[in-house]
Amino acid sequence: MILGDEEISLTDLASRADLAYPTAHREVARLLDAGILVERLVGRTRMLRANDSSPLVPPLREILLIATGPVALLAEEFSHIGGIETAFLYGSFAARMRGIEGAAPNDIDVMVIGTPVPDAVYSACDRVEELVHRPVNATILTPEESRADSGFLHQVRNSPRVPIIGGERWP
Helix, strand or coil: CCCCCCEEEHHHHHHHHCCCCCHHHHHHHHHHHCCCCEEEECCCEECCCCCCCCCCHHHHHHHHHHHHHHHHHHHHHHHCCCHHHHHHHHHHHHHHHHCCCCCCCCCCCEEEEEECCCHHHHHHHHHHHHCCCCEEEEEEEHHHHHHCCCCCHHHCCCCCCCCEEEECCCE
């Protein structure tokens, strides 16, 4: 995340954000002008990072963490848990991330498919909940359970989802 402590090249930033390089270049120029980012040159490569001396960076970090951070945070937490085949956000939070208008979500719904240790998944969700200031509710299903024909699963299958682990696939 560009507002994290890491440095990132402009090329990598454009790629991660799925933006054309000229668009990323233009937006980065605005952020540099506003003092939100700082850069340093390494050869011909522009390395960017958050400007820690800017009073705008801490509140921006907080907003980004709450608004879009759950995916990255859950991916990091879940990467340490064995048995997860697929994990994704669903529900109102996923819908807002996919650009569907509606009320601000009160919580974050996570579907985990596989055979992880449930307590490990719930503990990971609790840690993320502390950082994003919203309840993180996990539903854990085995691959066999995820193939069931139920109203709930039908709704989840046909609603917006945001992948965390395993991409868009559904067993």
